[in-house]
Amino acid sequence: MKKQFAVLAMSVLLAVVLVSCGQIKDTGLSSQESDRQEPALTENNAPETVKNTVYFPQKNPNSGGMMANISSLSTSVREMYEKANTVIVATVVKDDEQWRSEPSGLENALSDVVVEEVWKGDCSVGDTLTVHETGWRYDDHDISIGGEPILRKDMHVILFLSQDYDGIRGVCGCYQGKIFLNEQEIAYPFSYYVEDDGTEFASFSDMTEPISLDDVRQMLTE
Numbered sequence: 001m002k003k004q005f006a007v008l009a010m011s012v013l014l015a016v017v018l019v020s021c022g023q024i025k026d027t028g029l030s031s032q033e034s035d036r037q038e039p040a041l042t043e044n045n046a047p048e049t050v051k052n053t054v055y056f057p058q059k060n061p062n063s064g065g066m067m068a069n070i071s072s073l074s075t076s077v078r079e080m081y082e083k084a085n086t087v088i089v090a091t092v093v094k095d096d097e098q099w100r101s102e103p104s105g106l107e108n109a110l111s112d113v114v115v116e117e118v119w120k121g122d123c124s125v126g127d128t129l130t131v132h133e134t135g136w137r138y139d140d141h142d143i144s145i146g147g148e149p150i151l152r153k154d155m156h157v158i159l160f161l162s163q164d165y166d167g168i169r170g171v172c173g174c175y176q177g178k179i180f181l182n183e184q185e186i187a188y189p190f191s192y193y194v195e196d197d198g199t200e201f202a203s204f205s206d207m208t209e210p211i212s213l214d215d216v217r218q219m220l221t222e
Helices: 002-021 077-083 213-221
Strands: 086-100 107-120 128-137 142-144 156-161 168-170 178-181 186-188
Touching: 077 156, 077 213, 086 128, 107 213, 128 156, 186 213
Parallel strands: 128 168
Antiparallel strands: 086 107, 086 156, 107 128, 128 142, 156 178, 178 186
């Protein structure tokens, strides 16, 4: 009963998210869920003998499907930090839940992350948080706002999150509130994945290219 109530509550919340973050475009894909297989785990095609512990998502031309409302986006990492209720560095440990809200057909994905650093918010290192995103994980690509990758197991990320709603937190700024880290702890903002649409929101003014985790940390916490 609690699970059914949580899903119903999230369906109502997600209807609001759909209005504020954008509208779904026709992707031409079947609505039937595919059996998910893990995509390649690294930015480069590393030899099979190299065992990586971080899943760094590559750009994927097959990803996409939703548009973000510019009014909900931020022009800088600092602005995103100010808007967020929680800002953390975390590792994704679970990515096996997604559903479609009826009758809207809105696609939803949940992930669990373990907190490694707290830059802002009411959580603690070691906590497990559940994160909601609008989108759908397919076997080798995602349908998501802006085409930015949906969280998947073993990703190392900086997350800008909304307040806790019955144990679930949303990604701020539609897709902007996820910054992906590779094994060398280089941070890749949304502009690395989202096609430049010619607006002032095509990249963060204070993070126009990938930079180190230390640089992001100093930018926001000092």
